[in-house]
Amino acid sequence: MAGALPDGEPVPSDGSLPDEATQQVGKNGFAVYVHVPFCASRCGYCDFNTYTPGELGGGASREEYADAVLSELALAARVIEPAAVDTVFVGGGTPTLLAADDLARILDGIDRTWGLAPGAEVTTEANPESVDKKYLSDLRRRGFTRISLGMQSAAENVLRVLDRKHTAGRAPQAALEAREAGFEHVNLDLIYGTPGETADDFAKSLETVIGAGVDHVSAYALIVEDGTRMAARMRRGELPFPEDDVAADRYLAAEEALTGAGFEWYEVSNWAKNNARCRHNELYWTGADWWGLGPGAHSHVGGVRWWNVKHPAAYAKRLAAGESPGHGRELLTGEDRHMEDVMLRVRLRDGIPLDRVNRAGAARALADGLLDPAAYRDGRLALTLRGRLLADAVVRDVL
Structure with a gap:
């Protein structure tokens, strides 16, 4: 679980925003982010706002989660009226631990509330072991156009250090199944610089993502956050700390391999081919507005940024009482x-x-x-x- 949220200014109980923030909402584009805070197990490097079954406690469940998100969406509809939603991104956590029908209900709710723009990009993240052919087909049929699979590595020893549960071969297989299901764009995520990873291990990972036939690759250097199991292992001397020189070498290897395979970088950590850039992230990077649904989700509209309470039970309780789940906010200068x-x-x-x-x-x-x-x-x-x-x-x- 991530660290404590900043306090900020209080969020009004109805979630209302200053008039100057809402008057031009979406003029640079408008996106919706949906946070799904559930994971089957916790990876050793993860400090995201996510909860395994043993960490969740009472007052929250996967089965009722979609209803809570739709309640926040109803509140959001009373606060802003963007012209349309350009992109939707469902992240986590592991969104695909929810039933495909629940993800589809959330997407349908966004469309009914604000309307999806023609050709809207709709992405979900997924762990490779959390999806199968039927699940992927159901998502595609219900309007999802893009999927981002957390591969991280093609080396079994690296996956073990990261506490990933899928096998090395599952990620490229899931990517193939997503393409067969009709997804327009498929991304594979890589992490480099994991303790014990060799140059050959990373070369194998690059070869695997290229061979998987995807049109987008993200590659990030491992960042070890305080409070994670991996950080504790490093302090105890069980694992070496990441080295900057190694990370630089891995990045150069990624650039060479991906460029040689027809990908072009468009953000320092992201490569795409055939105009398959992640439009949702581009909206973030270029100053658009977005509403973040879900516990711990951050939003930005017209220079006002706010963040929701972290725990799913507290989030659901606020909404059940007809109140905004916002924990705090700031007005950006x-x-x-x-x-x-x-x-x-x-x-x-x-x-x-x-x-x-x-x-x-x-x-x-x-x-x-x-x-x-x-x-x-x-x-x-x-x-x-x-x-x-x-x-x-x-x-x-x-x-």
């Missing part, structure tokens, strides 16, 4: 929004206009070989490959 815009857009292949950043810092980054000179001449800040390895440092310079 112009400086806050600028800082976040730079932090996110610098990581994109398309970059950010130079007039949005500190020019002296950008000039230093250019001189250090971190920025594309051609883009710079065109008035854009865009990272080179070396710049992608040092993206956080570039952000600090140009802020």
Whole structure:
């Protein structure tokens, strides 16, 4: 389970927002995120707001969860009226621990409430072992267009260190089943830099995702968060801490293999082919509005960000009483929004206009070989490959 939420300002019991926040809602796009906080077991590196059956306690259940989410959606409908929903993303946790019909009911509720835009992207995350052919076919038939499978690695020894429950062969098989079910886009997630992972292990993972025929790959360096089982094992000396040089080598290997297979990077940790970018994430990265449904979910509308209570039982109790499940909120200043815009857009292949950043810092980054000179001449800040390895440092310079 994740750490404590910040307090922020109180959220009104009806969830209402300032008029200035709602007047132009969705002008840069509008998305809906649905958080499903259930997992069959906890991975050693995970600090997300998720709960195994033994951690859940009383007052919450998977069987009643969709009804609670639909209650929050009814409250949201009284607060904002976007023109349409451009993307929906169901994340977790393991969303596919819910019945396919429950996920479909939530999607139908979003469509009835605000309307899905023509060609809307609808994604669910899934663990490879949590889906089968029938489940995938049911989701596709009910309107899901994209699936993101948590593969993490093709090496059995790495999966064991990460406490993943699927076999190495299950993820590519699930990807094949998703394509056969008619999903328009299929993503496989990788984690690199796990203790004990060799260069050959990661090369095997890259070979596997390329051979799986997917059109999107995400690859993230392992981050060890305080409070996780993996962090405790490292403190006890059972596992070595991740090494930055190893992570850089893995990233370069990913870039070489994926580019060679026809993928193009479009965000530092994401590659796609055939225009299969994740549109939902692009909305986040480019300043759109979104409503986050579910316990612990974060939302942003018109410069107001808020977050829901964490535990599913507290979430359901608030909604049953007709109250917003919001725990706290903050009104972002112009400086806050600028800082976040730079932090996110610098990581994109398309970059950010130079007039949005500190020019002296950008000039230093250019001189250090971190920025594309051609883009710079065109008035854009865009990272080179070396710049992608040092993206956080570039952000600090140009802020």
